[in-house]
Amino acid sequence: MSTSTTSDTTGAFDIPSIPPIWCPFEARMHPDADGVADHLVEWARRSLLIRTPSAAERFHRAGFGRFSAAVYPRATQLHLVAEWQGHNWLADDQLDEGLTLADPKDRERVADQLLSQLPEDLSWLHLPVRRGTAGASHAASPLTAALSDLWHRTARPMSRAWRRRFVGHYRDFLAFTLLPHSARGRLTPPTLAAFVERRRQNSGCEMSFDLSAVATQTEVPAVVADSEPYRTVRRCANDVISWTNDIFSVRKEMARGDEDHLVAVLRRVHDTTWDEALARAVDMVKHRTGDFVIACDDLRDMRRLYGVDDFGWRAVTESLTDLEGWISGSLEWHRWSPRYRLVETTETGSVPSYIEPHVV
Template identity: 55%
Template sequence: MTPKKNRSGAEFDVSTPVEVTFPPISCPIRARLHPEAAGLDDHIIAWARHADLIRDGMATDHFHRAGFGRFTAAVYPRARQLELVAEWQLYNWIVDDQLDEGHVARTAAQRLHTAARLCAQLDPDLDAPAPSGPLAAALADLWERTAKPMSRAWRERFAAHYRDFLAFTILPHTEPARIGRQSLADFRRRRRLNSGCEMSFDLIEPANFTEIPPAVAASDAYRAVRDAANDVISWTNDIYSVHKEIARGDHDHLAAVLWRLGGGTWQDALDEAAARVGDRTADFASAVRDVRAMRPLFGLDPGRWAPVEESLADLGDWIAGSLEWHRWSPRYREVAATRVGSAPGYIEPHLV
């Protein structure tokens, strides 16, 4: 593989580990953990094995160590349907791994075929075709249990966000040349779409048996809150996953974009990334204040406004909880020495 250069002329080769220190990330929001967190990792691993998403002992150990149950308990600390959203989170990490570095990631046609099969399950009328294979069958089960009590507007919103997640997880692989020349603005737009944050934010509502009023959900002011939260969470992930991405020659993350555009060292790029996370966290707080200031204009009584107020707090919990989990989890410290196009041992071929 040809070594890459940034504007300063510095080179790196994916075979050479990059030595960096994770910079401190400022977060004024206190992280909380759901009181029913204990045993959640055991539950979701058992669910995944029952759904035939995980068979091998190596995969079981890998996903158990990553602590996606703890992740869910940190980002949904007041969820009334905690096990359901934890199953969603583990499922989404498995799909992300498969599309990003798994056996379905070997050709563009395979990725598109898998994405199309999954999108077909998220029918707003709950009239999807019979699922084919474990990935589609598990999604059909999750969708049935989650979407049935929700409005059609919520179903359409979630399905659109899931489609975006699948598409923009695939696109970096189908357009590798674009990654090396994309602007920071283009990266930010695409990163929001492939992060999975939007569909995860949508799950806050069924997790708590509530819905955001459509007028608020569709407003630019509320959109700004979610965009800021998405950036903070996505960029925090980019910082903590830098060793994994560099080891695989993946340049579609914030540190790589800043390194390429700004010159300097990888440590300089990570430090700048952390500063940008801090700035966007401040933007989040400002956007929350704006939505609250607009409350009289939405014409909602206290009962109908309550889900909005709760959702603003829930999005803050997502920021704090995601950071807490990234600091704790070994997922990105245990880097598999594989390149793009090859699959680590914990990613199982039966899901293709």
């Protein structure tokens, strides 16, 4: 049963102030940022992803359009990648909060339906575009229909290698989002190392990084994209962004009795206070940001090993700049957005009022 929406502490514990988070990269904003927010709300309404006033208010107030403009400041396809981000946030809320009372098999059904909308074989793309119905599997809900339409409009110009990577990253996102709700996930508290690996997968960062190529219509050459040094760069960026999200979302997670986040894991592993756990998390972000800088420098020094031309290497270096923008833009949005400051306190296992059941 829902109780209240508040910017204060949840009552279960006192949330300390978030310490400053170090970021050496300048935050940039897409020049068309002002228009993308309204576009995103209209897209969500048209796609039947939001219907009720409370859901619409929360979606608009969270500022997902601003988020997209902050993390894709160079985008030539800003509206398209903003729709992807809006869909990803809504899918995550549904799988993580909306199906709280559902049987695990119902969660798996939703995940299977979503994944089936992303065929790597694009032979169906010669068919006329029918918004919300393209794809390999029937889109049975607004969430799956919207994903089918997004894939139809996104996949055509991208390489087979890109499609393979994106589908794999989307599959990982779904699998690891479901994991904490499985019997094993609930009964086996992860070690810090295990949690960090899980968090990388369920953050959605990898597929969002893939969408940078859609945003700019420029792909990193596969020989680099599939290399371990490039994956290391992305892992570092993923960790920084995911851990930063966990730091800012402590109040939201605890308001619904969820301790599957970095600060709670650090508190349990180190048997420490919330203040000390937050300080440890902030320190982890700082050191991981330093790892990212070093990994980028290492990759730049390896150019001669990949045999790519000037055009291909420019795509690599621009992608590193895009990852820097993801780190700084995500931090800027978390500092600004009320999504994690104004939370709805619920009894454990209850569904917040802003979650709309028609979506899945």
